[in-house]
Amino acid sequence: MKPGLEGDFIAVVNAGSSSIKLSMYSLHADNGSATGGPAGVDRKDASPLRLELQAQVEGLGTSPHFDARHADGSPAVTRDWPVSTLTHDRALDHLVEFVQHEFPKIELLGIGHRVVHGGAQLDRPVRVDDEVMAQLEALVPLAPLHQPHNLTPIRRAFEALPGLPQVACFDTAFHRTQSIESEIFALPYAMYQQGIRRYGFHGLSYEYIASRLPALSPSMADGRVVVLHLGNGASACALRHGHSLGSSMGFTALDGLPMGTRSGALDPGVLLYLMDRDGLDARALERLLYKESGLLGLSGVSSDMRALLTSEAPRARLAIEVFVHRISHEIGALAADLGGLDGLVFTAGIGEHAEPIRRKVLERCAWLGLAPDDSGDRPEHGERRISAPWSRCEAWVIPTDEALMVARHTYALLAGHG
Numbered sequence: 001m002k003p004g005l006e007g008d009f010i011a012v013v014n015a016g017s018s019s020i021k022l023s024m025y026s027l028h029a030d031n032g033s034a035t036g037g038p039a040g041v042d043r044k045d046a047s048p049l050r051l052e053l054q055a056q057v058e059g060l061g062t063s064p065h066f067d068a069r070h071a072d073g074s075p076a077v078t079r080d081w082p083v084s085t086l087t088h089d090r091a092l093d094h095l096v097e098f099v100q101h102e103f104p105k106i107e108l109l110g111i112g113h114r115v116v117h118g119g120a121q122l123d124r125p126v127r128v129d130d131e132v133m134a135q136l137e138a139l140v141p142l143a144p145l146h147q148p149h150n151l152t153p154i155r156r157a158f159e160a161l162p163g164l165p166q167v168a169c170f171d172t173a174f175h176r177t178q179s180i181e182s183e184i185f186a187l188p189y190a191m192y193q194q195g196i197r198r199y200g201f202h203g204l205s206y207e208y209i210a211s212r213l214p215a216l217s218p219s220m221a222d223g224r225v226v227v228l229h230l231g232n233g234a235s236a237c238a239l240r241h242g243h244s245l246g247s248s249m250g251f252t253a254l255d256g257l258p259m260g261t262r263s264g265a266l267d268p269g270v271l272l273y274l275m276d277r278d279g280l281d282a283r284a285l286e287r288l289l290y291k292e293s294g295l296l297g298l299s300g301v302s303s304d305m306r307a308l309l310t311s312e313a314p315r316a317r318l319a320i321e322v323f324v325h326r327i328s329h330e331i332g333a334l335a336a337d338l339g340g341l342d343g344l345v346f347t348a349g350i351g352e353h354a355e356p357i358r359r360k361v362l363e364r365c366a367w368l369g370l371a372p373d374d375s376g377d378r379p380e381h382g383e384r385r386i387s388a389p390w391s392r393c394e395a396w397v398i399p400t401d402e403a404l405m406v407a408r409h410t411y412a413l414l415a416g417h418g
């Protein structure tokens with residue numbers, strides 16, 4: 001830790017269903033210059049942001065674990081809690097106390113929040129006031145696993161630091177470039193007007209990946225790309241010239257690929273059948289679809305890909321095969337939307353770290369002209385090309401950075417450029 005660090009800071013909160021992450025960025029007036037600026041500075045858009053610390057509590061509800069890291073990835077502190085004694089609220093208190101202790105002298109300029117659902121109206125980052133808060137609260141039923149946890153830190157910060165600017169950045173906003181054919185369900189048209197439409201999610205992650213493409217691959221930056229965000233929540237997005245053309249998630253973050261505990265796309269007839277046969281109501285269906293399905297439901301072993309990859313259980317293998325099958329199916333659908341494919345990008349926990357999953361997906365993409373790099377001499381971490389030099393379609397691993405995207409938006413809005 002850097003004792004006595006002073007100056008202007010932006011805090012970023014990414015509160016998920018089972019984790020809360022708090023990132024601290026310092027602002028440096030000299031960082032935009034082409035020649036100077038300290039290491040670790042966000043030069044990618046010449047904004048003066050430098051990550052100083054990332055603190056997070058993960059495994060809320062199962063086995064909570066606290067972890068704080070410096071910008072270079074070196075650990076600051078770690079701690080485990082006994083199961084179930086740590087609520088989201090308490091975890092947030094702990095993170096705030098920790099950061100206040102580490103940075104007693106800083107000037108906080110604002111807080112940026114990742115908010116999963118912005119609905120049809122909120123299509124760009126926005127400074128939160130009472131009216132925006134009411135709009136965000138109305139969207140809770142559309143993202144029951146995420147939105148309540150996104151809003152609690154905003155409410156708490158308003159109480160503790162009244163007057164401090166807070167900026168909400170939406171997972172849905174990046175997808176607002178999609179055409180009506182991509183967004184609309186084939187339901188009565190009035191429902192589209194009521195906001196029952198496909199929104200798409202993980203937009204901050206896709207926006208970050210799109211921002212990296214010009215530096216990594218001009219043919220992907222100007223071309224047709226499918227990005228696979230494979231984390232605990234998983235989705236795919238079609239990019240053309242870096243803009244979202246289609247995505248696998250829809251009205252809620254349930255649609256598309258199977259996830260840790262979420263079903264992904266499902267014939268809606270199954271729900272009608274279960275309501276009739278078992279008398280399931282909305283809450284019971286919500287539990288089934290959000291918490292008991294996906295990799296966990298299929299395998300009966302775990303929602304965690306690491307556990308599945310090391311398991312001998314036949315159903316763990318089945319869960320992996322279903323996951324890969326549905327990914328390759330989605331790539332095909334999005335490649336059809338794009339009219340071909342120039343690049344495939346893997347990101348988020350599974351996409352960045354699970355080589356066996358990437359290999360299986362790449363094997364199924366041979367028909368798209370994708371040849372994996374089997375030379376074994378490429379790096380194992382960071383941004384890297386994983387297709388052979390002669391491959392017609394490129395494949396890359398690009399670690400995502402949703403927090404940096406939120407910090408950039410927050411800075412831009414506070415500086416009057418948003």
Ligand SMILES: Nc1ncnc2c1ncn2[C@@H]1O[C@H](COP(=O)(O)OP(=O)(O)O)[C@@H](O)[C@H]1O
Nearest residue numbers: 230231232233303304305306348349350353354
């Ligand atoms: N080394 C690894 N090998 C395989 N899977 C991994 C590895 N590291 C993380 N994962 C998987 O990544 C997923 C979590 O992704 P992450 O993007 O961190 O999730 P979140 O959506 O909570 O931000 C889990 O399924 C986890 O098993």
Ligand SMILES: CC(=O)OP(=O)(O)O
Nearest residue numbers: 016201202232233253
């Ligand atoms: C939208 C979504 O699914 O988010 P996460 O991957 O953080 O669960």
Ligand SMILES: [Mg+2]
Nearest residue numbers: 016231232233
């Ligand atoms: Mg995530």
